[in-house]
Amino acid sequence: MxxxxxxxxxxxxxxxxxxxxxxxxxxxxxxxxxxxxxxxxxxxxxxxxxxxxxxxxxxxxxxxxxxxxxxxxxxxxxxxxxxxxxxxxxxxxxxxxxxxxxxxxxxxxxxxxxxxxxxxxxxxxxxxxxxxxxxxxxxxxxxxxxxxxxxxxxxxxxxxxxxxxxxxxxxxxxxxxxxxxVDRDQFNPARRDMEWRRSHGIGDGEMVVAFLGRIVMEKGLDVFSDAIAAAERMQVPLRVLVIGDGPARPWFEEHLPKSAVFVGSQTGTDLGRALASADVFLNPSITEAFGNVTQEALSSGLPVIAAAATGATSLVQDGVSGTLVDPMEIDQYGAALKRYAEDPALRARHGAAGIEFARTRxxxxxxxxxxxxxxxxxxxxxxxxxxxxxxxxxx
Incomplete structure (x- = not known):
């Protein structure tokens, strides 16, 4: 036909x-x-x-x-x-x-x-x-x-x-x-903007961990906040960047560090800039059938730490473009954040692998x-x- x-x-x-x-x-x-x-x-x-x-x-x-x-x-x-x-x-x-x-x-x-x-x-x-x-x-x-x-x-x-x-x-x-x-014009590492980071009080040397999506509990907000707390117990220096909005935002603000930056919903080039201006993407959700945000992060050159669940396991190559974690093992999230904080070269290698993957999409x-x-x-x-x-x- x-x-x-x-x-x-x-x-x-x-x-x-x-x-x-x-x-x-x-x-x-x-x-x-x-x-x-x-x-x-x-x-x-x-x-x-x-x-x-x-x-x-x-x-x-x-x-x-x-x-x-x-x-x-x-x-x-x-x-x-x-x-x-x-x-x-x-x-x-x-x-x-x-x-x-x-x-x-x-x-x-x-x-x-x-x-x-x-x-x-x-x-x-x-x-x-x-x-x-x-x-x-x-x-x-x-x-x-x-x-x-x-x-x-x-x-x-x-x-x-x-x-x-x-x-x-x-x-x-x-x-x-x-x-x-994935729209590689919108999501690519060239969108990274250090001045934009500075305008939100983020230092050039700080490792920024991004959340992107609707701020609703089924996106794994509890696991995300627990993972950040685990990393802090391991004395991992980081800043949290939350891109998006939703009804659970007050809960999320209460359970994340006071230094977390909430920039609200972003679209178009503003969204691409915000995501590329982070250093690591953390996605603990297990409800995704695919996970568009994970692919967008890979295209932006960010290593991805994700729950080993549907969607992410077909997008993230463990140890190549990111780290897959047992969904309920909070300390594994913290350990992954610690590795990326201590090894910027590892972040760069995994980010580059994500960009190569996105070119096929x-x-x-x-x-x-x-x-x-x-x-x-x-x-x-x-x-x-x-x-x-x-x-x-x-x-």
Whole structure:
């Protein structure tokens, strides 16, 4: 099938109202698909003041704010207006990017219409529960996710380590890797700005340890702060630079050293400058299916200390471009920070290796995988229907 013959309905729980790595990857994918001549329609909650303009045509679906996390919204219905728009658009493939209520409805609609469905996995939602002391519900959530993904024709994961977990959890047999690129113009060591550091009271000789992302507990804020405390017990001289904002910022400020620098949310070249002006990137999160921020740090020339979990294990080469740490071994984080503080040459070698890795991460090459996948699942569905009749798959 030629790209211009594709009509893709994309369902996302957050396409542009809050900025994160997942929705930025989806917007880049849509931009690529439109450039190839495909037609794309995006169905997602719409807010009055989104984080950034959407790429492509965006159709609102009803949603409610998450209690206690009002910045995020839960899609709750594929209502008459959105459904009429979907029917009129007449997609020949449906792409669901979050396992919410509307995505379930979209999958059911597609199965009734005998339209193939692809699901992309961006976040390991089941791991969130432990951060909110709901770990007992994890098996039930995994069962719900398994039912959702098995009703799709194929799923995509961003890295091999995430795909391996999905296979072990029996989410699907057909799993393709759709990775993530990095904007090497935005994220590169040339963005490093010593004057910018000095303007925030950071000395030229201080080792700066960066955090980048939404300041929410599921990003491993407790482990990050404990790791910094462990390094301080080991008498490691460092400064903490926090890039980002979020509802847990007061907690983070309270649990980090008073000398920590919070610069808030940054975008564009300002974000590239802030990240490249650090010396080490510390990412203890275990909830990432990929970890865009880890790749951005590597592209910026920073050695990465990360939890040995999905995402990071496919991006960071332990002992080459950074250090992988047992997620719960706080002292290992402290020891890694100590090694980098005592050996600037090691920091430089690992940073250079990260830059070389980032040079292989071209967005267009990566997004072309989705075109091939769409074509494959459509062709497979057509072949099965030809062999077994138009109602071969139960709805």
């Amino acid at each position: 030629k790209p211009e013959e594709l009509r893709i309905a994309l369902f996302s729980g957050n396409y542009n109202y809050v900025r994160d790595g997942a929705n930025q990857a989806l917007n880049r994918l849509v931009e690529y698909l439109l450039r190839q001549g495909a037609s794309v329609r995006v169905y997602s909650p719409v807010v009055e003041h989104p984080a950034f303009p959407p790429t492509g045509d965006l159709v609102n679906v009803p949603s409610v704010a998450i209690p206690g996390r009002e910045e995020y919204r839960i899609p709750i219905a594929l209502n008459g207006e959105a459904l009429a728009d979907l029917e009129a658009f007449a997609p020949n493939i449906v792409h669901v990017a979050s396992p919410d209520v509307v995505a379930h409805r979209a999958v059911s609609w597609a199965r009734r219409k005998q339209i193939p469905v692809v699901a992309s996995v961006h976040t390991r939602f089941e791991t969130y529960l432990q951060y909110y002391h709901l770990g007992l519900l994890e098996p039930a959530l995994r069962a719900l996710l398994r039912r959702f993904y098995r009703r799709c024709d194929a799923i995509v994961a961003p890295v091999d380590s995430t795909a391996a977990v999905l296979r072990a959890q029996r989410m699907h047999r057909d799993i393709t890797i759709w990775s993530r690129g 071209d967005w267009d090459n990566i997004n072309s995988v989705m075109l091939k996948l769409y074509d494959r699942v459509i062709e497979r569905r057509q072949r099965l229907q030809a062999s077994f009749g138009p109602r071969w798959l139960p709805s």
